[in-house]
Amino acid sequence: MKTATLVSASALAVALNVVPSTTAIADAIHRSGGGVSAGLPGPNGVKSAVGGGGERGPQGPRGHEGKRGPQGPQGPRGPQGYQGATGAQGATGSGAQGATGAQGATGAQGATGAQGATGAQGASGAGSISTYVVPGPMVSGLGGGTPVSSEALCNDNDVVTGGGYIEGPPNVVSMTIKSVPLKSSPRDGWQAAGSIPLLSNIQAFAVCSPVP
Known part of the structure; x- marks a missing residue:
């Protein structure tokens, strides 16, 4: 069989x-x-040319893995991504403060400003000032360039506002040294002093104002 x-x-x-x-x-x-x-x-x-053919045989074992092929070309660049959100603000630094810089150069002088408006007129004064004249002593010179002085003094607590002097004969051409006010020495007044070459006279006058 x-x-x-x-x-x-x-x-x-x-x-x-x-x-x-x-x-x-x-x-x-x-x-x-x-x-x-x-x-x-x-x-x-071999598959028969006659008839419907035989049954399919079992699947063979898996073959060995082939070698890795060469790297392909680089692909095109992709579209740009969306902009990311703004990050949180960093902490404030704790470094020491830097030294003060050098002073800069003086700038050019600015243009002159426009003239300001005229101010309002002040209020009228409360009253007028009264004065009086006080003569000093007539002083005679001894000649030969001897210096002499005449002082006219105001009343106590009054103030001197002006003054002057006169010279007497026979010589009216003297060399006057000074004609100045006296302030609280011992009272306000006027002093006239000069050097008289020849026999002559000099007298001071003070213009005073009473203090209320």
Whole structure:
């Protein structure tokens, strides 16, 4: 029976003009019964040109992983992303304050400003000032350039507002040294002093104003 099965498989292969595959032979031996060990599976047979074809054999083992191919070209640049949100403000620094800088150069003088408006007229005074004249003593010179002085003094607590002097004969051309006011020495007044070359006179006058 086994021989008949093998012959039938061979005859079929010869009739198809195809070399019988190892798989077909092993399959025939397996169906014929035990007692005969099957060989390793052979490669798939050639598909017959006659008939509907045999069954599809089992899937072979996975092949080895191939080598990594070369790196492809760089792709085009993508669109620009959206602007990010503003970050939080950083903490204030704690460094020491810097030294004061050098003083800058003096700037150019500015233009003269416009003249201001005329101020309002002040109020009228409360009253008039009264004065009186006080004569000093007539002092006679001894001649020869001797200095002499005449002083006219105001009343107590009054103030001097002016003064002057006169010279008397026979010589009216003297060398007057000074004609000045006296302030609180001991009272306000006027002093006239001069150096008289020849015999002559000099007299001071003070213009005084009473203090209320």
